[in-house]
Amino acid sequence: MLDIKQVAKRSFHMKNANAPYLLSNISATVDKGERISLLGASGQGKSTLLRLLSILHTPDEGDICLDGVSFRQMSPSLWRKQVCYVAQQAVMLPGSVEDNLKVPSQLHQLPYDQKLAKRLLEAARLSSLDLKKDARELSGGEMQRIALIRSLLLRSDIILLDEVSSSLDAPNTLAVEQLLDEWHRSEGTIMIGVTHELKQAERVSSRIWFMAGGTIVEDTSTQQFFENPSTETARQFIGRGQTEVH
Ligand SMILES: Nc1ncnc2c1ncn2[C@@H]1O[C@H](COP(=O)(O)OP(=O)(O)OP(=O)(O)O)[C@@H](O)[C@H]1O
Numbered sequence: 278m279l280d281i282k283q284v285a286k287r288s289f290h291m292k293n294a295n296a297p298y299l300l301s302n303i304s305a306t307v308d309k310g311e312r313i314s315l316l317g318a319s320g321q322g323k324s325t326l327l328r329l330l331s332i333l334h335t336p337d338e339g340d341i342c343l344d345g346v347s348f349r350q351m352s353p354s355l356w357r358k359q360v361c362y363v364a365q366q367a368v369m370l371p372g373s374v375e376d377n378l379k380v381p382s383q384l385h386q387l388p389y390d391q392k393l394a395k396r397l398l399e400a401a402r403l404s405s406l407d408l409k410k411d412a413r414e415l416s417g418g419e420m421q422r423i424a425l426i427r428s429l430l431l432r433s434d435i436i437l438l439d440e441v442s443s444s445l446d447a448p449n450t451l452a453v454e455q456l457l458d459e460w461h462r463s464e465g466t467i468m469i470g471v472t473h474e475l476k477q478a479e480r481v482s483s484r485i486w487f488m489a490g491g492t493i494v495e496d497t498s499t500q501q502f503f504e505n506p507s508t509e510t511a512r513q514f515i516g517r518g519q520t521e522v523h
Pocket residue numbers: 289290299317318319320321322323324325326365
């Protein structure tokens with residue numbers, strides 16, 4: 278369903294054809310219903326890769342296809358209706374919480390599903406939140422959950438989750454994990470999520486992409502990755518290296 282073919286992105290800073298590669302040689306195929314955790318050290322390009330997959334950045338080389346159709350043959354808006362990126366830093370638009378929740382339906386001319394919004398707010402432990410409140414006055418953790426719900430309401434086939442529980446305490450992290458589990462079971466959405474919590478990756482995904490050196494160096498089952506990673510970089514990353522990194 279999602280085909281990533283030899284994707285490369287040159288450095289943002291230098292707008293010339295000889296700029297060094299930030300990401301290169303990225304290929305993978307993702308089937309319906311897969312849940313993947315994207316792991317790697319800070320600055321490796323995890324967010325950039327997710328943003329490429331939702332065409333918020335354009336690949337300099339290679340191709341990305343949805344059901345065999347290249348992003349080059351589709352409008353970015355239609356692409357993003359199917360591949361939704363939930364940003365690492367939640368951004369609230371001017372207006373109330375409810376205005377924010379209605380944004381995807383307005384953007385894509387879809388009806389606003391108030392019942393579903395209410396159900397998701399409850400699952401995210403936000404049922405007591407005043408929906409008339411100015412969205413930019415929410416706490417970081419509230420914004421993060423509203424941004425997630427806003428994206429889920431789009432009902433995209435693929436959702437890209439960039440550290441979506443990084444600002445949350447333990448009970449809210451658990452609630453978001455359960456909400457996503459339930460969503461995955463009922464909707465069959467492909468989920469690709471960045472996390473720095475290795476335990477969370479083990480809990481929620483069945484496949485791991487491990488990034489190092491600007492590419493995916495391991496693409497394997499979660500069990501295989503945590504039991505027996507094939508590179509020394511990954512072994513060190515999960516704390517099983519021969520020499521510890523500090
Ligand atoms: N819009 C941009 N303009 C310039 N440089 C950028 C931009 N986006 C990302 N970069 C650079 O690309 C590199 C990869 O950044 P990215 O945010 O993808 O890393 P990451 O793996 O998500 O890191 P973290 O785990 O800290 O979130 C970094 O060196 C970053 O400075």
